Amino acid sequence: MLSNFFLSFALLTATSVQAIWPIPSTISTGNSTLWIGEHLPVTYNGAPIPWVRDYIPFGGPKISAKEIVKGGVSRALKHILDDNFVPWKLYPRLQLEKTEPSLHGHKQYISRLEIVQTVADTPDTLRPLAGDVDESYNLTVNVHGYAKITAVSSTGVLRALASFSQLFFQHSQGPIYSKLAPVTISDCPEYDHRGILMDVSRSYLPVDAIYRTIDAMEWNKMNRLHIHATDSQSWPLEIPALPELHEKGAYARGMTYTPMNVAAIQTYAIQRGVEVIFEIDTPGHFGVAALSHPDLITGWGASPWTTYCAEPPCGQLQLNNPDVDPFLDTLMDDLLPRVAPYSAYFHTGGDEVNFNEYSLDPTVGTNDSAVVVPLLQKFIDKHHDRVRRAGLVPMVWEEIPASYNVTIGDDVVVQSWLGDAAIKSLTEQGHKVITSNYNYWYLDCGRGQWLNFAEGESFEENYPFNDWCGPTKNWRLIYSYNPRAGLTEAEAKLVVGGEVGAWAEAIDEVNLDGILWPRTSAAGEVLWSGRLDAAGQNRTQLDAAPRLAEFRERMLARGVSAEPIQMVFCTQGMDPTTCLFQ
Ligand SMILES: *[C@@H]1O[C@H](CO)[C@@H](O)[C@H](O)[C@H]1NC(C)=O
Numbered sequence: 001m002l003s004n005f006f007l008s009f010a011l012l013t014a015t016s017v018q019a020i021w022p023i024p025s026t027i028s029t030g031n032s033t034l035w036i037g038e039h040l041p042v043t044y045n046g047a048p049i050p051w052v053r054d055y056i057p058f059g060g061p062k063i064s065a066k067e068i069v070k071g072g073v074s075r076a077l078k079h080i081l082d083d084n085f086v087p088w089k090l091y092p093r094l095q096l097e098k099t100e101p102s103l104h105g106h107k108q109y110i111s112r113l114e115i116v117q118t119v120a121d122t123p124d125t126l127r128p129l130a131g132d133v134d135e136s137y138n139l140t141v142n143v144h145g146y147a148k149i150t151a152v153s154s155t156g157v158l159r160a161l162a163s164f165s166q167l168f169f170q171h172s173q174g175p176i177y178s179k180l181a182p183v184t185i186s187d188c189p190e191y192d193h194r195g196i197l198m199d200v201s202r203s204y205l206p207v208d209a210i211y212r213t214i215d216a217m218e219w220n221k222m223n224r225l226h227i228h229a230t231d232s233q234s235w236p237l238e239i240p241a242l243p244e245l246h247e248k249g250a251y252a253r254g255m256t257y258t259p260m261n262v263a264a265i266q267t268y269a270i271q272r273g274v275e276v277i278f279e280i281d282t283p284g285h286f287g288v289a290a291l292s293h294p295d296l297i298t299g300w301g302a303s304p305w306t307t308y309c310a311e312p313p314c315g316q317l318q319l320n321n322p323d324v325d326p327f328l329d330t331l332m333d334d335l336l337p338r339v340a341p342y343s344a345y346f347h348t349g350g351d352e353v354n355f356n357e358y359s360l361d362p363t364v365g366t367n368d369s370a371v372v373v374p375l376l377q378k379f380i381d382k383h384h385d386r387v388r389r390a391g392l393v394p395m396v397w398e399e400i401p402a403s404y405n406v407t408i409g410d411d412v413v414v415q416s417w418l419g420d421a422a423i424k425s426l427t428e429q430g431h432k433v434i435t436s437n438y439n440y441w442y443l444d445c446g447r448g449q450w451l452n453f454a455e456g457e458s459f460e461e462n463y464p465f466n467d468w469c470g471p472t473k474n475w476r477l478i479y480s481y482n483p484r485a486g487l488t489e490a491e492a493k494l495v496v497g498g499e500v501g502a503w504a505e506a507i508d509e510v511n512l513d514g515i516l517w518p519r520t521s522a523a524g525e526v527l528w529s530g531r532l533d534a535a536g537q538n539r540t541q542l543d544a545a546p547r548l549a550e551f552r553e554r555m556l557a558r559g560v561s562a563e564p565i566q567m568v569f570c571t572q573g574m575d576p577t578t579c580l581f582q
């Protein structure tokens with residue numbers, strides 16, 4: 001028993017230098033050295049594609065597969081050659097030089113990279129529903145330096161390039177090398193929807209911070225960026241047909257996203273295999289629109305807010321006001337045609353609708369669910385039809401079907417945050433689900449309160465000021481989550497993926513990277529590779545920790561301020577038992 005125990009750790013140690021995050025379905029590596037330099041011929045379906053540093057692919061929503069691939073190759077080679085790192089944190093203390101390949105004698109360089117896409121992209125490749133794109137790929141690198149990528153879609157090529165770029169390291173005295181040839185990888189994702197929820201209403205996030213997040217998503221093979229674009233706190237999204245929304249509702253002039261910003265973010269994302277899904281939360285979380293449209297909102301400024309909403313300020317769309325429909329028609333007629341060329345989904349919100357606010361609503365006047373629910377049903381039916389008419393599939397938060405008993409269409413994707421039991425019950429009812437289980441995947445949790453407590457009773461009651469969803473979701477907890485836990489096979493199929501949540505009450509561009517990375521990578525591996533390995537066993541931290549520590553260094557070298565997961569004492573030697581709990 002004991003010797004088995006040690007044998008399995010020895011095997012883990014031996015495989016941990018394989019270095020790919022998220023772990024591919026199958027991978028085998030060798031121990032031959034290859035170097036890589038500037039002048040690497042690359043072909044795509046037989047034709048040369050020159051790579052260019054900082055290449056900006058040409059084309060909007062109809063960008064060609066070739067341009068997508070050319071952009072991907074250019075980014076991957078730039079990361080390999082310019083943004084690499086000397087891995088002294090991974091090798092035993094003061095042993096780096098001994099592990100580096102000799103600079104003397106013949107150097108075998110990567111001599112060519114051949115990329116073959118086996119099936120032409122379709123219009124859905126860049127604005128897919130879950131399951132529309134085959135992201136699988138094969139990657140081989142032989143000892144003579146011939147590298148080959150085969151993929152079904154341009155998205156699959158990007159995923160292959162993300163793996164390829166992780167095979168190389170910076171030599172402390174010389175060029176870039178890999179010690180892993182020959183390499184054979186065959187890979188495909190476990191889940192179709194692998195995302196991040198970014199909240200740009202509680203805190204305005206500059207466009208560059210969104211770009212940087214999309215960059216890191218591509219490295220992590222993640223493919224959905226859910227932008228929670230508006231909420232009760234601020235309205236940063238410019239709607240040209242209703243300019244008063246941002247003119248009165250943005251935090252400050254300039255703290256907004258113009259239609260050009262929106263198109264640029266979407267374009268940047270599809271070039272990296274990421275689909276942006278915008279959310280305008282309705283009918284709750286809509287308070288700030290009271291600054292421009294006071295007659296459409298109920299509960300703005302209601303006090304004490306704890307009676308009327310989950311956090312200040314309160315405010316919901318009135319539920320029986322005939323002026324709300326034309327307002328939403330105008331809003332959606334402006335926004336959805338700009339979203340639809342780049343995305344198959346639009347998120348309609350629907351979380352935390354507070355019925356007490358309808359007691360204050362002159363068009364409703366009660367919190368009685370016998371009155372409110374039928375009105376809510378009407379609201380959702382009409383609103384989802386707006387989304388469908390624009391050629392998009394609606395998404396909603398789970399409360400709409402699960403807490404308020406509102407009936408939704410079979411097409412709708414439900415975002416669940418309330419945990420395993422909620423997912424079980426939603427999938428039992430046949431809903432397609434993505435999970436953001438707050439017990440595991442809310443990245444804002446466990447950092448303490450952002451509310452202030454006056455001295456006295458509330459200070460004493462709330463001391464030491466924990467937040468509602470602590471403890472902190474560290475990467476180990478995030479990694480332990482199985483989105484399909486406890487489901488039947490049929491139910492499990494309906495879980496199309498998940499999103500980590502980064503609610504921004506206490507997140508802005510200063511701490512964004514550290515909040516997201518590398519913890520989101522842990523969710524990224526669950527979503528790409530699955531919580532279970534090929535043998536049906538839970539993946540272990542002992543395999544993941546060295547690879548994640550390494551991947552963190554790579555993200556850092558590429559300009560994302562990912563946090564450390566362990567001190568160097570634990571990572572040097574890539575032996576996970578150095579810091580094993582016992
Ligand atoms: C490299 O791998 C080969 C084949 O597995 C093995 O025989 C050889 O000892 C290895 N060399 C080193 C330096 O590890």
Ligand SMILES: *[C@@H]1O[C@H](CO)[C@@H](O)[C@H](O)[C@H]1NC(C)=O
Nearest residue numbers: 118136137138150151152186
């Ligand atoms: C990858 O290789 C496997 C095994 O040879 C093959 O079945 C599969 O179709 C290949 N995938 C791609 C994307 O070429």
Ligand SMILES: *[C@@H]1O[C@H](CO)[C@@H](O)[C@H](O)[C@H]1NC(C)=O
Nearest residue numbers: 307355356359366367368369
């Ligand atoms: C509805 O309003 C009444 C009267 O204001 C209040 O007593 C009751 O607690 C409210 N119901 C809910 C579910 O909040």
Ligand SMILES: *[C@@H]1O[C@H](CO)[C@@H](O)[C@H](O)[C@H]1NC(C)=O
Nearest residue numbers: 369370373402403404405406
């Ligand atoms: C929804 O249905 C459940 C089960 O019948 C019930 O307990 C709950 O009160 C209902 N909620 C509303 C808002 O009607």
Ligand SMILES: *[C@@H]1O[C@H](CO)[C@@H](O)[C@H](O)[C@H]1NC(C)=O
Nearest residue numbers: 480481482485532536537538
């Ligand atoms: C995987 O872990 C979960 C809890 O984290 C546990 O319930 C389950 O039994 C484990 N599965 C296996 C196959 O060990």
